Amino acid sequence: MKAQDVKxxxxxxxxxxxxxxxxxxFGVGKTDLARExxxxxxxxxxxxxxxxxxxxxxxxxxxxxxERTLFLRPDWxxxxxxxxxxxxxxxxxxxxxxxAIMQLLIDKRIHNHFLPExxxxxxxxxxxxxxxxxxxxxxxxxxxxxxxxxxxxxDPEEWLKWSKQQNVPDxxxxxxxEYPEFLSxxxxxxxxxELRPSPRSWYKLGRVFGILxxxxxxxxxxxxxxxIVGPEAARTFMSKIQGNQLLPSPRTLLVELDDIIxxxxxxxDISGISASVMRITRHLSELDEMQVQEYFQMVPKxxxxxxxxxxxxxxxxxxxxxxxxxxxIEGEKGLKRALFENLLEELAMDHDVMKFLQGSHESEK
Numbered sequence: 001m002k003a004q005d006v007k008x009x010x011x012x013x014x015x016x017x018x019x020x021x022x023x024x025x026f027g028v029g030k031t032d033l034a035r036e037x038x039x040x041x042x043x044x045x046x047x048x049x050x051x052x053x054x055x056x057x058x059x060x061x062x063x064x065x066x067e068r069t070l071f072l073r074p075d076w077x078x079x080x081x082x083x084x085x086x087x088x089x090x091x092x093x094x095x096x097x098x099x100a101i102m103q104l105l106i107d108k109r110i111h112n113h114f115l116p117e118x119x120x121x122x123x124x125x126x127x128x129x130x131x132x133x134x135x136x137x138x139x140x141x142x143x144x145x146x147x148x149x150x151x152x153x154x155d156p157e158e159w160l161k162w163s164k165q166q167n168v169p170d171x172x173x174x175x176x177x178e179y180p181e182f183l184s185x186x187x188x189x190x191x192x193x194e195l196r197p198s199p200r201s202w203y204k205l206g207r208v209f210g211i212l213x214x215x216x217x218x219x220x221x222x223x224x225x226x227x228i229v230g231p232e233a234a235r236t237f238m239s240k241i242q243g244n245q246l247l248p249s250p251r252t253l254l255v256e257l258d259d260i261i262x263x264x265x266x267x268x269d270i271s272g273i274s275a276s277v278m279r280i281t282r283h284l285s286e287l288d289e290m291q292v293q294e295y296f297q298m299v300p301k302x303x304x305x306x307x308x309x310x311x312x313x314x315x316x317x318x319x320x321x322x323x324x325x326x327x328x329i330e331g332e333k334g335l336k337r338a339l340f341e342n343l344l345e346e347l348a349m350d351h352d353v354m355k356f357l358q359g360s361h362e363s364e365k
Contacts, residue, residue: 001150001151001223002155002158003028003029003152003155003158003162004158006150006151006152007033007036007037008220009148009220010022010033010037010122010150011040012208012211012212012216012220013148013208014037014084014120014121015120015211016207016208016210018148018204018207018208019121019122019123019146019148020122020147020150021090021123021124021125021149022125022150023124023149023150024124024126024152024153025126025127026126028153028154029152029154030088030124030152031047031086031088031124033152034047034084034086034122034124037084037122038084041084042082043083044078044084045083045084045086046083046084046085046086047086048076048085048086049089050088050093050098051089051092051093051094051097052089053093053097055097058074058097058100058101058110059071059074059100059110059111070111071110071111071112071113073113078116078119080116081115081116081117081118081119082118083116083120084119084120084121084122085115085119085122086122086123086124087101087122087123087124088123088124089124090123090125091125091126092125092126098140098143102143104121105146105147123147141196145195145198145200145201145228147227147228148204148208148224148227148228149195149228150223154184156176156177156183157180159176160173160177163176195226195227195229195230195231196229196230197229197230197233201228201229202229205225208224217241221238225238232275232278232279235271236275248264249279250279250280250283253265253276253279253280253305253309254280254283254295254302254305254306255295255298255301255302255305257305257308257309262308262309262312265309265312265313266312273313276313277313277317277318277320277321281321281324284324284325284328284340285324285328289335292336295339296338296342299342299343302346303343303347303349304346306318307353310352310353315352322347322353325340325343325344326344326357328340329344344357
């Protein structure tokens with residue numbers, strides 16, 4: 001996402017009392033963006049590079065008060081709420097540091113010290129990359145669910161406008177204008193996150209949506225929702241509030257497919273089709289014992305419905321379901337394994353599926 005859009009959304013998120021986490025490669029302007037927000041809102045910017053901090057630097061040092069131990073306020077602690085705290089290099093900080101800031105993220109406090117009313121918090125991280133000196137890949141959903149995740153990518157046209165304001169020499173701007181591919185080689189941001197919806201994430205999303213106008217929701221709603229409840233839930237949520245038809249449930253697709261539903265699928269765009277395929281594969285992975293027993297008795301019907309779906313969606317999308325079934329067989333046992341084996345046998349009666357399975361088998365040799 002372009003810097004101006006990221007800046008706009010970050011400000012809205014902080015105005016709602018929530019915390020944006022900006023993902024972008026080094027040098028794309030995450031700190032500059034926070035500094036611009038601070039200047040535009042008349043706030044003081046405090047940058048905490050937590051990869052270079054010890055727990056005592058962050059939470060303050062202990063002090064004895066009679067028979068009690070108190071923690072002194074760290075020197076960076078704001079004295080008023082007219083401030084933006086930027087927690088930088090989140091992904092390069094040691095786990096002990098991330099644990100120390102959890103209370104700050106949850107309650108906006110550390111020990112008995114509360115942030116002044118009105119304080120804003122923004123965070124930044126580099127995407128996972130073998131070239132970065134990272135401590136570990138952050139996968140803790142409890143930690144990551146505290147943020148709205150936003151990707152920041154460099155845009156040559158936007159950078160050129162910014163560079164003129166910063167009085168960058170003409171020799172540099174002319175070069176980038178002629179060779180925009182040299183602005184940055186890192187143009188793709190991959191966070192490697194699997195964001196999942198939770199009661200907390202829906203509450204946070206509601207707080208931000210509550211201060212947005214209708215046109216802002218239309219423009220930024222999906223990006224905001226995907227950044228905290230995940231793309232699948234965000235896609236369905238935005239379809240609902242925009243008055244569009246919802247995606248059929250996985251069970252409906254597998255056992256209750258009819259011509260009306262099939263027509264809806266055939267008219268879906270690629271994102272809708274991808275969401276339906278993802279929901280089917282996830283549903284099959286998460287079947288409980290009762291569902292396995294039910295589906296085991298309905299294998300021919302489920303196979304027939306999947307083949308019908310395969311005739312109206314791109315072949316690659318359909319074969320991803322077949323590929324998922326093959327993968328599930330390898331990791332399952334008992335009745336669930338038997339269900340997937342029987343289902344695959346039924347599907348293999350289709351010539352195209354059989355050809356795909358044979359090709360996959362040959363490629364593994």
